[in-house]
Amino acid sequence: MYVAVKGGERAIDAAHAWLDRSRRGPVDQPVLDTAQIRDQMGLAVTRVMAEGSLYDPDLAALAIKQACGDLIEAIFLIRAYRTTLPRFGASIPIDTAAMRVKRRVSATFKDAPGGQILGPTFDYTHRLLDFRLMADGELPTEPLAEGDETEPAATPHVLSFLNRDGLIEDAAPDETPPADLTREPMELPADRALRLQALARGDEGFLLGLAYSTQRGYARNHAFVGELRIGMVAVEMDIPELGFAIEIGEIEVTECETVNQFKGSRSEPAQFTRGYGLTFGQTERKALAMALVDRALRWEELGEEDQGAPAQDQEFVLSHCDNIQATGFLEHIKLPHYVDFQAELELVRRLRAGLSDHEEDAA
Amino acid sequence: MxxxxxxxxxxxxxxxxxxxxxxxxxxxxxxxxxxxxxxxxxxxxxxxxxxxxxxxxxxxxxxxxxxxxxxxxxxxxxxxxxxxxxxxxxxxxxxxxxxxxxxxxxxxxxxxxxxxxxxxxxxxxxxxxxxxxxxxxxxxxxxxxxxxxxxxxxxxxxxxxxxxxxxxxxxxxxxxxxxxxxxxxxxxxxxxxxxxxxxxxxxxxxxxxxxxxxxxxxxxxxxLDFEDHPFRATKADHACAICGSASSYLDEVITDDAGGRMFVCSDTDYCAQNAKGGA
The missing domain is CATH 3.40.50.11310 (Bacterial phosphonate metabolism protein PhnH)
Known part of the structure; x- marks a missing residue:
């Protein structure tokens, strides 16, 4: 007997009620507090803020809770919220040289003014499950070492020392106002500012894969981590009524500057080139990947050869790096396609029967 | 509301x-x-x-x-x-x-x-x-x-x-x-x-x-077509099993384990009106 596909509305309501119950889990366990997510799942929170393009740890924690820990779903919630917010202006560019760093490493110099600061990192941890965390999760009793609270002295960028000697390409300030890809349709080819904007909110996994591909020879660009720094920076905004900029808040960012293969010719002295990554929060895998992909995308401007590598192809990278676009379109194939499939069925049946349109006409 | x-x-x-x-x-x-x-x-x-x-x-x-x-x-x-x-x-x-x-x-x-x-x-x-x-x-x-x-x-x-x-x-x-x-x-x-x-x-x-x-x-x-291959709109060669329309686009529905099928209008409003005789 034919049962029509009726009752979609009731099915949707019931499915969502089920989702609410499964999110809550067993009711004899305490409910997860968004403050706990914010403070104890900090790296998930920063990923959601970075790819959601909205710096708000509380909302990111809420999104993670609502999404049952599915970070792409959480990013989607944040994006959908962000798009409704009014834009009342743009900040002046943040000054990352004035960052209050909690982590700062350079792989190119053993030491540099400001020093190397490991900060809270997984690097050099042994990846052994720590069963104490399962038992009680209490902190070790050793007190923090002296000097862990970094004093807010300005820490100059490592690459500025290379720049002083002309060994690396100059990163001259560009006063052109950057386009906003959330307010204008992306036009290709995109300039570097727009590319960086897209990469900054791009999927960490996608950028990781692309960056990795450059390391394995698909448009290799010999990246050294000139500097990776994480810390708090002030956000300042020009207030027209005041006539000067005031600080409106602080955000945590990760900045990565790479020193890449040099270029040069008979007429131009050899010089290192740069890749750049900047992301919200402590998201260093993302910032590193972004810097490598940024550098790969600069092949044309630097007069390099088009190797046909995916990471060099800005249309490929920019059209596919957004995980909210990608996941939506991927998952839409779950929606009904009865009509198109029916059309295909008829076509295939007709082709298999060896009937052309003309023969069918005659029949 | x-x-x-x-x-x-x-x-x-x-x-x-x-x-x-x-x-x-x-x-x-x-x-x-x-x-x-x-x-x-x-x-x-x-x-x-x-x-x-x-x-x-x-x-x-x-x-x-x-x-x-x-x-x-x-x-x-x-x-x-x-x-x-x-x-x-x-x-x-x-x-x-x-x-x-x-x-x-x-x-x-x-x-x-x-x-x-x-x-x-x-x-x-x-x-x-x-x-x-x-x-x-x-x-x-x-x-x-x-x-x-x-x-x-x-x-x-x-x-x-x-x-x-x-x-x-x-x-x-x-x-x-x-x-x-x-x-x-x-x-x-x-x-x-x-x-x-x-x-x-x-x-x-x-x-x-x-x-x-x-x-x-x-x-x-x-x-788009060619003079000798003109465009033709096609549909399943059946009538709707519910309203009997022979001119509407049909969905094919599998009705039993033995591969039984029936064809019904994809346009549910058209089908309902047609079944009532008021389309």
């Missing part, structure tokens, strides 16, 4: 204005894909965000909205989108094609002929008809600018050479007003003739791809 936390029909007025400008441009240049700054919507890309933005931009409080997916009002995503507008705009909704002033659709054109008082909004996944022949946007924009559509003709010819007919059964490309080649969205080619000379305004929204395009009323829309 409507959710006071959001503007009427969800989008803010500036965004609606931006979208309306794109729509007007699209209507002025029929079949041309107008880039627009598509917003992130509270439903996923690929699930009708383009159609929803277009609908939201042109909707007025007096409108009566019908939403269909696969021709049916009660498919899950149609239900979801209809609820969205009930909640954010509080407009009246209907399942009757003839009562609606706006119809948002995915994959079908209603069987009941549309009128000049109606707007049909299509959800479009891939607006670029040349996309699977040429993946680069920079290149396809050049192709459209120069009306350099030879690639498409060759593809259609190769289909005939290989299969004896043009092996495209849905999203069948059309030429609009003698100029732009356009993707009519993944409607079955059975629906293509309804695009032509239609009294209603037809608007196409592709959210993820940031494109809007349009067919003004009574636009000539020709399905």
């Amino acid at each position: 409507s959710d006071q936390a959001y503007n009427f029909a969800y989008l803010d007025e500036d965004t609606k204005r931006m979208i309306r400008r794109a729509i007007l441009k699209g209507i002025a240049v029929p079949g041309y894909q107008v880039p627009f700054a598509s917003r992130e919507m509270p439903m996923p890309y690929g699930w009708g965000t383009g159609g929803v933005q277009v609908t939201a931009a042109v909707m007025t409080p007096e409108d009566v909205l019908k939403v269909i997916d696969q021709g049916a009002d009660d498919t899950t995503n149609a239900v979801s989108i209809r609820k969205f507008f009930q909640r954010t705009a509080g407009v009246a909704t209907t399942e009757r094609t003839s009562e609606a002033t706006m119809i948002q659709t995915r994959h079908r054109i209603p069987e009941t002929p549309l009128t000049s008082d109606q707007i049909l909004v299509y959800q479009v996944p891939i607006p670029e008809p040349m996309r699977f022949l040429e993946p680069r946007e920079t290149e396809t924009r050049r192709i459209h600018a120069l009306a350099d559509y030879g690639l498409m003709q060759v593809r259609l010819y190769e289909d005939i050479a290989r299969h004896g007919e043009i092996a495209t059964s849905y999203a069948y490309p059309v030429e609009v007003a003698g100029r732009y080649v356009m993707d009519p969205s993944p409607i079955p080619k059975f629906d293509n003739p309804k695009l032509d000379d239609c009294p209603a305004i037809q608007l196409f929204g592709a959210g993820r791809e940031q494109r809007i395009y349009a067919l003004p009323p009574y636009t000539h829309v020709r399905s």
Whole structure:
């Protein structure tokens, strides 16, 4: 007997009620507090803020809770919220040289003014499950070492020392106002500012894969981590009524500057080139990947050869790096396609029967 | 009724204005894909965000909205989108094609002929008809600018050479007003003739791809073909098992473990009216 596909509305309501119950889990366990997510799942929170393009740890924690820990779903919630917010202006560019760093490493110099600061990192941890965390999760009793609270002295960028000697390409300030890809349709080819904007909110996994591909020879660009720094920076905004900029808040960012293969010719002295990554929060895998992909995308401007590598192809990278676009379109194939499939069925049946349109006409 | 936390029909007025400008441009240049700054919507890309933005931009409080997916009002995503507008705009909704002033659709054109008082909004996944022949946007924009559509003709010819007919059964490309080649969205080619000379305004929204395009009323829309292989709209060679219509597009439904099948109208409103004898 034919049962029509009726009752979609009731099915949707019931499915969502089920989702609410499964999110809550067993009711004899305490409910997860968004403050706990914010403070104890900090790296998930920063990923959601970075790819959601909205710096708000509380909302990111809420999104993670609502999404049952599915970070792409959480990013989607944040994006959908962000798009409704009014834009009342743009900040002046943040000054990352004035960052209050909690982590700062350079792989190119053993030491540099400001020093190397490991900060809270997984690097050099042994990846052994720590069963104490399962038992009680209490902190070790050793007190923090002296000097862990970094004093807010300005820490100059490592690459500025290379720049002083002309060994690396100059990163001259560009006063052109950057386009906003959330307010204008992306036009290709995109300039570097727009590319960086897209990469900054791009999927960490996608950028990781692309960056990795450059390391394995698909448009290799010999990246050294000139500097990776994480810390708090002030956000300042020009207030027209005041006539000067005031600080409106602080955000945590990760900045990565790479020193890449040099270029040069008979007429131009050899010089290192740069890749750049900047992301919200402590998201260093993302910032590193972004810097490598940024550098790969600069092949044309630097007069390099088009190797046909995916990471060099800005249309490929920019059209596919957004995980909210990608996941939506991927998952839409779950929606009904009865009509198109029916059309295909008829076509295939007709082709298999060896009937052309003309023969069918005659029949 | 409507959710006071959001503007009427969800989008803010500036965004609606931006979208309306794109729509007007699209209507002025029929079949041309107008880039627009598509917003992130509270439903996923690929699930009708383009159609929803277009609908939201042109909707007025007096409108009566019908939403269909696969021709049916009660498919899950149609239900979801209809609820969205009930909640954010509080407009009246209907399942009757003839009562609606706006119809948002995915994959079908209603069987009941549309009128000049109606707007049909299509959800479009891939607006670029040349996309699977040429993946680069920079290149396809050049192709459209120069009306350099030879690639498409060759593809259609190769289909005939290989299969004896043009092996495209849905999203069948059309030429609009003698100029732009356009993707009519993944409607079955059975629906293509309804695009032509239609009294209603037809608007196409592709959210993820940031494109809007349009067919003004009574636009000539020709399905691409060859003189010796003319376009033919096809459907399953059956009549509807519920209403008996022999002229409507049919869904095939598997009814038992032994592979039993039946064919029923994909357009649920048409089927119900026809069964009542009032279509």
